[in-house]
Amino acid sequence: MRIVQNLTRSELDAYVKQPTAKKLRDKVMKDGTYIPAGDKGAAAVYVDSRQKELAAGKAGGQDSVEISADGYALKVQEQEKEKAVSFSYTRIGDSNRYRLQFDNTAMISRAVKQGYVEIEGQRVDLSDEVKKQLLAAGKEIDGVRKQISTHNFLLHEAAYAQQSRDAMQEEGEKMSRVMMTVSRIMHGRKVSPADEKELMEFNKDLYAMAKNAAALEKHHHKHDAEDDKISAENERVRERAAEPKDYSVEETPMPNMSTEMTIDLDGEVPQIDEVAAVIRE
Structure with missing residues (x-):
């Protein structure tokens, strides 16, 4: 195992961002402290010296990085993936x-960045024209995906707006009903138990005020068919408001889309016959 000391975070980031890990490996091989595999004595000596160095403040505030051969190999493997x-x-x-x-x-x-693909063990180079066609086809598919996503988003927004409008309308109608119920109670008119319950649930203080006012108006109590009509209509409106509403939307499904390229492996040089954006419903 080789151990690199006093490697700053910025230096480590610079090495990791390299296209290959060659520079990082060279750094490890050049400046790393080598500890033979299984040599516990050498490892103990290194640990002891490192602890003394840190305790004495000789590290200079720099980060240290320890990398083994296995760790290096794993890093290269991940980069290749x-x-x-x-x-x-x-x-x-x-x-x-x-x-x-x-x-x-x-x-x-x-x-496109690599410049070629491999099929059945054969390398197929991508010309500049083929690269342009691939990028254009991919852009076309991205455009279709964006259109469908935007369409579905707007459907949900419209459904939400309708739900909000319905809720505001129902709340406005309820406010109008309870205020009429308050007025009817205060003037000694007959209201149904359902109307009284709605008013009480809406605002207990308002209900109590109406009932107190009604007590002062008992000698003016009136009852006619109009009161029954109002209560019946209020009940019908409440029933309609209680009916479940469906605000679901039917989204446009995302089709199966891909950028396709036909390659002919006959002959000495593979040929690319066609590049296109393919959309399957």
Whole structure:
């Protein structure tokens, strides 16, 4: 194992961002303290000297990084995975032609940056024109995805707006009903138990005020068919408001889309026949 000391965070970040880990490996091999595998004595000596150095304040406030050969190999492996070009392909019938598919623009970008793809162990170089076509097809698919996503978003916004309008309308109608109920009670008119309950649940103080006023107006009590009509209509409105409402929307489903490229492996040099954005409903 090799151990590098006094490596600042900024220096480490600079090494990690390199396209390959060669510079970091060279740094480790050049400046790292070598401890043979299984040599507990050497490891103990290193730990003891390092602890004394830190205690004496000789580290200079810098970060230290310890990296083993296994850790270095793992880091290189992860970097290679990140750079790998990802796609899928299928053979067309019994021919030596293949249909290659990129599912997103990230895959396309990596292929364009690399400059080639490999199919069945053969390298297929991408010309500048093919790169332009791939990027254009990916952009077209991204545009379709964006349109569908925006459409579905607007559907939900419209449903939410309708729900809000309905709620405000129902609240306004309720306010109008309870205020009419207050007036009717205060003037000694007959109201239904449902109207009284609605008023009491809406505002207990307002209900108490109306009942107190009604007590002073008992000798003016009036009752006619109009009171029954008002209470019946109030009940119908409450029933309609209590009915469940459906604010769900039917979204436009996202189709199966990919950027496809047809490659012919016959002949000495592989040929790219077609590049296109394919949208399957």
